[in-house]
Amino acid sequence: MSDLAVESTDERVKKISLISRLMKRPELGAIAGLALVTLFFLFTADPRMFTLAGIMNFMTPAAQLGILAIGAALLMIGGEFDLSVGSMVAFTGLIFGAAMVTFDLPLFAAIIVTFMAATAMGALNGQIVIRTGLPSFIVTLAFLFILRGLSLVGLKAATGGSTQLRGIRQEFEGSWLAEFFSGEAFTPLFYWLAESGWIDTFKSGKPKVDGVPVDIIWFLLLALAATWVLLRSRYGSWIFAAGGDSNAASNSGVPVRTVKMYLFMFTACCAALVAILTVMDAGSTDARRGFQKEFEAIIAAVIGGCLLTGGYGSAIGAFFGSIIFGMVLIGLSYTNIDQDWYLVFLGSMLLIAVLFNNMIRKRVTGER
């Protein structure tokens, strides 16, 4: 075949501009939202918010939410929901805490046990949804309560009546693995930066920020990995296809059930990762851990451009969506605005994002 035929163009199609090309990206809304929120706080908040310490301050909760949101986003693109991720954080937190405190396992084994428990619960969710054909909304809503309840019962059993399990920190102190799941990374770099006068220091010469919290590193890595999978691997196509039209996808030979199973397991593992990170940070775990996080994660994914009906969205969008959250949650305390506006903001953001996404989708598909 000659390539000549390929180059001939149809005179009826006009070149499309870079702007309308950008308009078609799912994460555009989240980036625009982030810019707006940043502008808002630049004008209203104490300038300390945008110092290095301030940024770390709001990026840490953003990262903890974001890890959940990336899992939620992939699952939503695959056409399913998981309302149990918040409870899953509590449940896997309990497993993790109990493994170390009650069963005296080393950190390494406790982490493996926690991820195994999460994978099993994710697989259970997935199997029920796939085999019964029930909406994942209902199935995982059931698990929202079941897992929260199990966490309460389990905590009481492990502690003899309390809903908080303490004394986790002593269990992992000194473990080489703890570095990856708690504290800060790149500490020597920050000391060096401080010595060279690049970043702010206390009077003692110690840098005000002595590293990047590991949560943020995990968040970044996960966002990059998820984006790569969605855009550059064949599994990305399968995820979009499973959510876009599962029937058409299986007709084309996509193993839709397997894809959805893995997504449920991945989402549960994201919850387990958040549980491990936050439990190790706090040194204890309690029954309210991850409370209502499922909704925040879904909202962050929607702000990031995920359609509730599946088949469309992006992980990098969920990444920016989560940063918006962290910024507002922490940012309000740098302003004179009442903290409780946070909830109003949360709802409004969701509404605007859904409207915006609807518009974008119509542009992409050429619907009128």
Added chain:
Amino acid sequence: MSSPIVEMKNIEKHFGSVIALAGVSFSVMPGEVHCLLGDNGAGKSTFIKTMSGVHKPSKGEIFVDGQKQVFESPRDAMNAGIATVHQDLAMIPLMSITRNFWLGREPVKKFGPVSYFDHKYANEVTMKEMSRMGINLREPDQAVGTLSGGERQTVAIARAVYFGAKVLILDEPTSALGVRQTANVLSTMDKVRKKGVGVVFISHNVRHAMAVGDRFTVLNRGKTLGTAKKGDITTEELQDLMAGGQELASLEASLGGTV
């Protein structure tokens, strides 16, 4: 003429007490368009699903290139070179043309242990295959949802042919299309036929069938009413066969021959 690519002999299919197919025989030669006609409920869909591996026949045999085959799943039929373009098209509107084209068979390149979707190659092939079918794409990463119904059919057909279909089953490809779009799809079928692919064209529109068909088989109530070659049968005769004869003849008279 050479031997048939697919031959189906005395296919019966029962669903409980319902006899959907009562002994249907059918064959597809390379490079022909074989039209399968019939009114609603005649058993066209059941027959096609048997051919594409969705249903297992209750009785009867399927031969591909002279070899007896038993299809356990649509995968088996696909591997044997029988591709179906469904009414629902198996296209995902929110995904790009390239991703749809390659769905389930993505070309991967290896970089160390990581294998990734080779977008550049996939885009090139998609553009080339689509232009061979007479459609020039602006960009292969535009969403399938932006295409017209006829163009979507063409993507589905181009995909099936590219992936080595020897027999292409088109299930009512023109039923939801306008005049211009229909003409496009029919001419695509002609292009496919010229590549030596056998096309099974299911329709209940006799005109569309007459326009491209080489042979015509009419199904009625789960039975074949016979197979005719092009030129041996007129549009009116086909129409009558499909509707079961007399009633339509009288109806047609009152409608002035417009059906």
